[in-house]
Amino acid sequence: MSHLLDETDIAILNHLQENGRAQRNTIAELVNLSVPSVSERMKKLEERGLIEGYKAILNSKKFHFDITAFIFVQVDGSENYQNFVEKASAEEEILECHSITGDGSHFLKVRTKNTGSFESLLSRIQAWEGVSKTRSNLVLSSFKETRAIPVEHATELIKS
Amino acid sequence: MSHLLDETDIAILNHLQENGRAQRNTIAELVNLSVPSVSERMKKLEERGLIEGYKAILNSKKFHFDITAFIFVQVDGSENYQNFVEKASAEEEILECHSITGDGSHFLKVRTKNTGSFESLLSRIQAWEGVSKTRSNLVLSSFKETRAIPVEHATELIKS
DNA sequence: TTGACTACCTAAATTATTTAGGCTACTTTT
DNA sequence: AAAAGTAGCCTAAATAATTTAGGTAGTCAA
Secondary structure (H helix, E strand, C coil), X not given: CCCCECHHHHHHHHHHHHCCCCCHHHHHHHHCCCHHHXXXXXXXXXXXXXXXXXXXXXXCCCCCCCEXXXXXXXXXXXXXXXXXXXXHHHCCCEEEEEEECCCCCEEEEEEECCHHHHHHHHHHHHCCCCEEEEEEEXXXXXXXXXXXXXXXXXXXXXXX | CCCCECHHHHHHHHHHHHCCCCCHHHHHHHHCCCHHHHHHHHHHHHXXXXXXXXXXXXXXXXXXXXXXXXXXXXXXXXXXXXXXXHHHHXXXXXXXXXXXXXXXXXXXXXXXXXXXXXXXXXXXXXXXXXXXXXXXXXXXEEEEXXXXXXXXXXXXXXXX
16 A cells, blocks of 8 residues: 655645645755645645645634634434535535534524624524524634644654 | 735635645636736735734644644732733643633633643643633544634625 | 926836656555 | 555756736826
């Protein structure tokens, strides 16, 4: 079995997690490879699906999206789950939708402009088929918010 | 007051949220502008801080990070908050750390390789100064997970 | 109306990326 | 064990992307 990551791949992935528009010559210098070699490695990491894509990260404060909140939702009747998930996917203010263990059947992370828009989102959700209960926690401040994966911990994928 | 976004800016931002490595000529075609004009707009959006940065998004499943969970933490004594936040920031498996309203004082989103590493992270957290109680919810499946901002809703920033 | 400013354009210069071709070290097949 | 194939690297050339330079038109204020 080939397809294992070496230190160079890890360095490339970590650099791209930080700077998704990094140029190949910058990375080449960082990892002591030629530019075409870096290109080839990046292409493979993309083709293997290890890199899902690249995204610009916008500053939500500057866009006046001031409320971040988490909402536990109790959806009764698993026949309503599909509908719930579809509705949640269509709401732009809902960033995440998970099915979870413990209290509530679903869990949402939402971002709205203000308490008013939060309130109206919440009442929209409460009107969805099967939704019997919600519990919200508003975010006062955030100290860390990332999606970076500590690649070097993926021991199964790492060579030698 | 200038500094307002027009439709072109919105289209550029939305495209970059989807494809963070999009090339300027592709965008130029999309918005019917010349390449240098697109470059100039992108530079301004970056300089204004509306675009915080660009990130490669890695596929956590392919890296065998199989557990996603949310943890409410009760930290007693606000003199312990600072320490808590610092410790949380240093843990690579902790993706998010928020201070929240409602039950618990802090809220974490974590991603670990398996239940074993989750358990050990949890007991590490429980040993931090002031942590008196935790409650965890494991994610069974995720239907949506994004950070995209619906730029067109930022009415304060939009021209005409 | 002039001057300053903004946002755009084209064309040229520069830089980045890909392609082509070849080398070496392994691994697999015969 | 030798031959053939493969993976990964390199340099140099070709191509493509980006920036720079210089200019035009429109807007607003003095």
